[in-house]
Amino acid sequence: MKRILALARKEVLHILRDPRSLAVAIAMPLGMLLLFGYAIDMELRSLPVGVMDLDHSQTSRAIVRDMTAGGFIVDAGRIHSRDEVERGFRRKKFLAVLVFPEGMDRDLANGNSPTIQLMIDGSDAATAQTVENYLSAVIARKNIEILREDLGDIKPPLEARVRFLFNPELRSPDFVVPGLTAVIMIMICALLTSVAVAREKETGTMEQIMTTPIKPSHVLIGKVIPYMVIAVLDATLVLLIGRVVFHVQMAGSWWILAAYSLLYLFISLALGLLVSTLAKTQQVAMTVALVATMLPTLLLSGFLFPISGMPLVLQWFAHIIPATYYLEVIRGIMLTGRHWYPFELGIMIVMALFLMSVSMRKFRSRLD
Amino acid sequence: MIAEVETKRALTIRNLHKSFGEVQALRGVDIQTKPGEIFGIIGPDGAGKTTLMRILCGLMVPDVGDVDLLGFDPVTQTHEVRERIGYMPQRFSLYPDLSVVENLRFFADLYLVSKEDVAQNEPRLMDFSRLQSFRKRKAGALSGGMKQKLALICTLIHTPELLILDEPTFGVDPVSRQEFWTILRDLANDGLSIIVTTAYMDEAQLCDRLALMHHGKLITQGTPDEVTRAFGKRLLEVRSPDILRVRRGLDALHLPGINVHRFGARLHVVYENDEQEEAIRLTCHGYGAELEEIAPSVEDTFVALLQDQGEEAV
Incomplete structure (x- = not known):
C-alpha cells in the first residue's frame, strides 16, 4: 500500500510539474465537446430550395408559402431557365428545385392531375431523403386542402399522428452529448495511462522500478490512480457543460449515471494499460491509444450510425467496443430514465476484468 | 554497512x-x-x-x-x-x-x-x-x-x-x-x-x-x-610527436609475434624475445621516438589475450 501510494504521489508530481500535459488532459475533452457539440448537429434546418414557377398561379404561390413556413426550408429564389437549375445545383445554391408546370392551376380546375417536378441533389443521401419526405408531405397536405374545397369537409381515410418519445423535440444535443462523453472518456483515459507507462519504459526508469521489491501489478495500480482522478474530473466537466451549454435533458439519476461511468472509466484505463504493456515508446503508445479508441468509438459504437444498419462484420466489431454498451446505458439514463441495465452491466464488468487481468499478466517484472 | x-x-x-x-x-x-x-x-x-x-x-x-x-x-x-x-x-x-x-x-x-x-x-x-x-x-x-x-x-x-x-x-x-x-x-x-x-x-x-x-x-x-601477470610477454612503450609514422614503420617490419596498438597518445608494442626488441628499438630510434620498457596494464593484457584468442581461432 505504501508502495502504491509512493507511485501515485510521484505520478501526481509529474503531472503537476508538466502543466502542459495537465492542460491537454483538461482542455482536450472540453475542446472536443464544444467542437463536436456544435458540429455534429443532426438537426437540419434552413435547407435552400429553388422554385421554378412556370404557372405563376395562386396554387403555386400557396405551396411555396406552406413549404417555407416551418423554417426547415428556405426559399432560394426564383429560377427562370433549365440552365439555371443545372448551375444552381453545381454551386450548391439550393439542394432541391420545385418545378410548377405551365397551366397547372387551369388543369386543376379542369379536373386533370398536373405534375409537379421535384429535383433533389442526391450527393448527400441522408439530407436528400429528408427533403423529399418533407416536400412530399407539403404537397400531400395541399392535395387534401384542394379536395376539401371541391368536396366539402372530408377527412383522409387514414391519418398517422407521430409523436417522438424520450426526445420529443428530436434535439440533437440530447443525442450527441452522451455519445461524446463516451468517446472523450475512453480516449483521454487510454491516452494518458498508456503514455505514462510507456514514458517510464522509454526513459529506462521502469527498469529501475522493476528491480525494487514492488509487485508489477502495484506499479500499474499506483500509476493509474492519479489518471483515474483526472478522468473523473473530465467526465464531470463534460456532463456539466452538456447540461449548462447544450441543455441536455436528464431523465434519470446523476448518481446512477456516475456509477456506470466509473465502470466505463475503469475499462478505459485498463485498455490504456494494455496498450502501454505492448508499446515500448510514448509515440507508439499515443498512436495506438488514439486509433484504438477514437475511431471505433466514433464510428462503430452506434454514436453516429445505428449498429443495426452496419454490415455484419462491423456489427461484430461494434459488439466488442466498450462504448457500445456504455452508450446504451448513458443514453438510456439521460433520455428514458431507465436505471437497470443487467446485460450491459454484465458485459462491461467482464470487459473490465478481462482487460485488467490481461494487462496485469502482460506486465511482468522482467525484461524478456 | x-x-x-x-x-x-x-x-x-x-x-x-x-x-x-x-x-x-x-x-x-x-x-x-x-x-x-x-x-x-x-x-x-x-x-x-x-x-x-x-x-x-x-x-x-x-x-x-x-x-x-x-x-x-x-x-x-x-x-x-x-x-x-x-x-x-x-x-x-x-x-x-x-x-x-x-x-x-x-x-x-x-x-x-x-x-x-x-x-x-x-x-x-x-x-x-x-x-x-x-x-x-x-x-x-x-x-x-x-x-x-x-x-x-x-x-x-x-x-x-x-x-x-x-x-x-x-x-x-x-x-x-x-x-x-x-x-x-x-x-x-x-x-x-x-x-x-x-x-x-x-x-x-x-x-x-x-x-x-x-x-x-x-x-x-x-x-x-x-x-x-597472465600477460606473459614483454612490453615497450613508444613516445613520439608523430606516432602514426612510427606505427607505419613498425608495421612495415612484418615481424611475427609482435603486436602494436595505440594507447592514448602512445604506442604499446608487445613482443617476446631480445631479437624482436632489437628490431623494434632500431626502427623507433630511426624515427627519433623514445622507448621505455613498462609493466603491462589490464588493458594491455586484455588486448593481448584477445589477439591470442584471435590467432587460436584462425
Missing part, C-alpha cells in the same frame, strides 16, 4: 548462458565474489555485461546455469533478491522532473524504508555524495557526475547487501569518475559487496578482483595483479 554475512560468498554464478534469438549474449560465465569486495567485469560494448547484470537482479532469466546471490536465486526468489540488492542501470534512470530529495524518498518508499531509517540514512548519503546543497534541485538539472551519485545513493537508501552497477561511470568526466570510485571504495570498506561493469580499462585497476569479458565469455579473472 552490513552487520555480518554468514556465507563466505556474496555471489556465485555457474555456467550461465543466455541467447536472444541467434545472438549468444552469454556463453558460459562462472564468477565467484566475496563479501565486501569490488568485483569488476571489464569488457567492450556488446561483451554481454548488461545482460549478466540484468540476470543478477532478476530482470532476465538465463537459458542455462544458475545464480546464487546472497543465498537466493534471482529466478525463483526474485523478491528476496531485490530486497537485498541495489541496482543501477546503465542509463540514467531517475526522474528528471523530480528533485534530488524527491527521487531519494521515492525509492525509500518503494523499499519500505521506515521514517526513522530515512531520517538516519538520508543526511549520511547526502553528505558523502556531497549532494546536500542540491537537495531541492531537479535531477535533470544536475551534471553527469552528480546524476550518477544521485542514482547511487538511491540504490543505497535501503542499505542493500550487494550493489550491482552497470557502467556507472559511463560518459562521466574523469574527475567525477575518480570521486565515484573513491565512494565505492569507502562502501566496500564498510562491508558492502559491489559488482560493477565498465568499459574503462583504467578503472579495472581499482577493483579488488576483476573478470575480462568478451563475446559472452570471461577470458580471465583474478586480482588486477594476477590478471596482468
Whole structure:
C-alpha cells in the first residue's frame, strides 16, 4: 500500500510539474465537446430550395408559402431557365428545385392531375431523403386542402399522428452529448495511462522500478490512480457543460449515471494499460491509444450510425467496443430514465476484468 | 554497512548462458565474489555485461546455469533478491522532473524504508555524495557526475547487501569518475559487496578482483595483479610527436609475434624475445621516438589475450 501510494504521489508530481500535459488532459475533452457539440448537429434546418414557377398561379404561390413556413426550408429564389437549375445545383445554391408546370392551376380546375417536378441533389443521401419526405408531405397536405374545397369537409381515410418519445423535440444535443462523453472518456483515459507507462519504459526508469521489491501489478495500480482522478474530473466537466451549454435533458439519476461511468472509466484505463504493456515508446503508445479508441468509438459504437444498419462484420466489431454498451446505458439514463441495465452491466464488468487481468499478466517484472 | 554475512560468498554464478534469438549474449560465465569486495567485469560494448547484470537482479532469466546471490536465486526468489540488492542501470534512470530529495524518498518508499531509517540514512548519503546543497534541485538539472551519485545513493537508501552497477561511470568526466570510485571504495570498506561493469580499462585497476569479458565469455579473472601477470610477454612503450609514422614503420617490419596498438597518445608494442626488441628499438630510434620498457596494464593484457584468442581461432 505504501508502495502504491509512493507511485501515485510521484505520478501526481509529474503531472503537476508538466502543466502542459495537465492542460491537454483538461482542455482536450472540453475542446472536443464544444467542437463536436456544435458540429455534429443532426438537426437540419434552413435547407435552400429553388422554385421554378412556370404557372405563376395562386396554387403555386400557396405551396411555396406552406413549404417555407416551418423554417426547415428556405426559399432560394426564383429560377427562370433549365440552365439555371443545372448551375444552381453545381454551386450548391439550393439542394432541391420545385418545378410548377405551365397551366397547372387551369388543369386543376379542369379536373386533370398536373405534375409537379421535384429535383433533389442526391450527393448527400441522408439530407436528400429528408427533403423529399418533407416536400412530399407539403404537397400531400395541399392535395387534401384542394379536395376539401371541391368536396366539402372530408377527412383522409387514414391519418398517422407521430409523436417522438424520450426526445420529443428530436434535439440533437440530447443525442450527441452522451455519445461524446463516451468517446472523450475512453480516449483521454487510454491516452494518458498508456503514455505514462510507456514514458517510464522509454526513459529506462521502469527498469529501475522493476528491480525494487514492488509487485508489477502495484506499479500499474499506483500509476493509474492519479489518471483515474483526472478522468473523473473530465467526465464531470463534460456532463456539466452538456447540461449548462447544450441543455441536455436528464431523465434519470446523476448518481446512477456516475456509477456506470466509473465502470466505463475503469475499462478505459485498463485498455490504456494494455496498450502501454505492448508499446515500448510514448509515440507508439499515443498512436495506438488514439486509433484504438477514437475511431471505433466514433464510428462503430452506434454514436453516429445505428449498429443495426452496419454490415455484419462491423456489427461484430461494434459488439466488442466498450462504448457500445456504455452508450446504451448513458443514453438510456439521460433520455428514458431507465436505471437497470443487467446485460450491459454484465458485459462491461467482464470487459473490465478481462482487460485488467490481461494487462496485469502482460506486465511482468522482467525484461524478456 | 552490513552487520555480518554468514556465507563466505556474496555471489556465485555457474555456467550461465543466455541467447536472444541467434545472438549468444552469454556463453558460459562462472564468477565467484566475496563479501565486501569490488568485483569488476571489464569488457567492450556488446561483451554481454548488461545482460549478466540484468540476470543478477532478476530482470532476465538465463537459458542455462544458475545464480546464487546472497543465498537466493534471482529466478525463483526474485523478491528476496531485490530486497537485498541495489541496482543501477546503465542509463540514467531517475526522474528528471523530480528533485534530488524527491527521487531519494521515492525509492525509500518503494523499499519500505521506515521514517526513522530515512531520517538516519538520508543526511549520511547526502553528505558523502556531497549532494546536500542540491537537495531541492531537479535531477535533470544536475551534471553527469552528480546524476550518477544521485542514482547511487538511491540504490543505497535501503542499505542493500550487494550493489550491482552497470557502467556507472559511463560518459562521466574523469574527475567525477575518480570521486565515484573513491565512494565505492569507502562502501566496500564498510562491508558492502559491489559488482560493477565498465568499459574503462583504467578503472579495472581499482577493483579488488576483476573478470575480462568478451563475446559472452570471461577470458580471465583474478586480482588486477594476477590478471596482468597472465600477460606473459614483454612490453615497450613508444613516445613520439608523430606516432602514426612510427606505427607505419613498425608495421612495415612484418615481424611475427609482435603486436602494436595505440594507447592514448602512445604506442604499446608487445613482443617476446631480445631479437624482436632489437628490431623494434632500431626502427623507433630511426624515427627519433623514445622507448621505455613498462609493466603491462589490464588493458594491455586484455588486448593481448584477445589477439591470442584471435590467432587460436584462425
